[in-house]
Amino acid sequence: xxxxxxxxxxxxxxxxxxxxxxxxxxxxxxxxxxxxxxxxxxxxxxxxxxxxxxxxxxxxxxxxxxxxxxxxxxxxxxxxxxxxxxxxxxxxxxxxxxxxxxxxxxxxxxxxxxxxxxxxxxxxxxxxxxxxxxxxxxxxxxxxxxxxxxxxxxxxxxxxxxxxxxxxxxxxxxxxxxxxxxxxxxxxxxxxxxxxxxxxxxxxxxxxxxxxxxxxxxxxxxxxxxxxxxxxxxxxxxxxxxxxxxxxxxxxxxxxxxxxxxxxxxxxxxxxxxxxxxxxxxxxxxxxxxxxxxxxxxxxxxxxxxx
Numbered sequence: 001x002x003x004x005x006x007x008x009x010x011x012x013x014x015x016x017x018x019x020x021x022x023x024x025x026x027x028x029x030x031x032x033x034x035x036x037x038x039x040x041x042x043x044x045x046x047x048x049x050x051x052x053x054x055x056x057x058x059x060x061x062x063x064x065x066x067x068x069x070x071x072x073x074x075x076x077x078x079x080x081x082x083x084x085x086x087x088x089x090x091x092x093x094x095x096x097x098x099x100x101x102x103x104x105x106x107x108x109x110x111x112x113x114x115x116x117x118x119x120x121x122x123x124x125x126x127x128x129x130x131x132x133x134x135x136x137x138x139x140x141x142x143x144x145x146x147x148x149x150x151x152x153x154x155x156x157x158x159x160x161x162x163x164x165x166x167x168x169x170x171x172x173x174x175x176x177x178x179x180x181x182x183x184x185x186x187x188x189x190x191x192x193x194x195x196x197x198x199x200x201x202x203x204x205x206x207x208x209x210x211x212x213x214x215x216x217x218x219x220x221x222x223x224x225x226x227x228x229x230x231x232x233x234x235x236x237x238x239x240x241x242x243x244x245x246x247x248x249x250x251x252x253x254x255x256x257x258x259x260x261x262x263x264x265x266x267x268x269x270x271x272x273x274x275x276x277x278x279x280x281x282x283x284x285x286x287x288x289x290x291x292x293x294x295x296x297x298x299x300x301x302x303x304x305x306x307x
Contacts, residue, residue: 036049036050036080036196037049037050037199040052040273041199042261042273042276043261045254045258046200046253046254046255046256046257046258046259046260046261047198047199047200047254047257048194048199048200048201048273048276049199050080050081050194050196052273052276053081053194053201053276054081054082054085055273055274056201056273056274056275056276056277056280057069057085057088057192057277058274059274059275059277059278060088060277060278060281060295061088063278064090064294064295066090066093066293066294067088067089067090067294068088068089068090069084069085069086069087069088069089070086070087070088070089070191070240071083071084071085071086072086072087072240072241073240073241073242076239076240076241076242077240078194078196078239078240080196081194086193086240087191087192087193087194087239087240088191088192088277089189089190089191089192090189090190090191090293090294091187091189091190092187092189093187093188093189093190093291093292093293093294094185094186094187094291094292095185095186095187095188095207095223095290095291095292096183096185096186096290096292097290098222098223098290099222099223099224099225099226099289099290100222101290102289102290103226184210184211185210186207186208186209186210186215186223187207187208188205188206188207188208188223188291188293189205189206189207189208190203190204190205190291190293191203191204191238191240191241191245192204192277192280193238193239193240195250198250198251198253198254199254200250200253200254200257200280201250201253201276201277201280202247202248202249202250202253203247203248203284204238204245204246204247205220205245205246205247205248205288205291206243206245206246207219207220207223217235217246220246221233221246223288223290223291224246224287224288225286225287225288225289228248228287232248232249232251232252232287233246233247233248233249233287234246234247234249235247248284248287248288253280256283257276257279257280257283260279260283261279277295278295281293281295282295
């Protein structure tokens with residue numbers, strides 16, 4: 001029985017890979033006929049023109065200096081984007097925990113946003129055994145986590161007795177300086193390209209282990225929420241770098257962006273086009289919650305929390 005189940009799972013994965021190959025081939029043929037989006041449809045459909053993609057990318061690099069523009073390889077440049085602004089990239093992004101660690105230690109808090117996309121809040125608030133969940137206080141300007149347990153009293157620092165000093169002692173050196181603070185962890189290079197077929201940003205990931213060796217596909221899937229690992233995540237060739245990366249497939253991106261834009265409007269706000277990359281990275285964080293990339297959410301969200 002177990003052998004048949006294993007063979008069935010393997011067959012399903014093969015079908016998924018075959019489907020992805022067909023989809024990729026279709027998009028390669030269809031994209032030139034779709035044409036380049038010229039008129040803004042950000043509020044109507046949640047998509048971006050190439051010019052809006054560049055505008056949103058400029059805002060991201062301005063707010064978050066860890067992100068920067070890259071031109072990519074000469075033979076892979078797209079003429080519809082500025083030569084020096086082909087895609088965005090941030091490198092050496094830490095990922096200290098695996099998804100299984102979050103699933104085992106956190107309290108699930110999932111909410112469907114659009115289609116197969118699920119908002120999960122458990123990654124940010126792990127609950128230890130014997131500890132009560134934290135009370136989350138959502139404000140317009142910021143989010144605060146207020147522990148339900150009484151705060152612990154700060155530890156008293158040991159007072160140095162100068163009469164106990166011996167020759168050669170350093171009075172300016174603290175005991176903590178003897179403890180190694182370097183923690184080896186996985187890191188990722190993340191990049192964002194413009195998908196001309198779906199007319200949205202698209203995220204690409206390439207990971208390294210604790211010793212700097214490249215991760216294989218199975219290892220990188222350990223950092224993807226299982227709800228998406230076998231649905232919206234694929235292994236493909238980066239359009240501007242020519243290397244194999246795992247990518248968050250953009251087929252649902254426009255629908256999720258539109259849902260967020262509408263929700264902000266219902267709350268009395270307005271999502272501007274130049275904020276599009278922040279919204280994009282925020283909902284992508286539900287797919288890769290353990291990868292600690294930099295983004296600044298500079299828009300106001302009221303009681304109804306969608307991102």
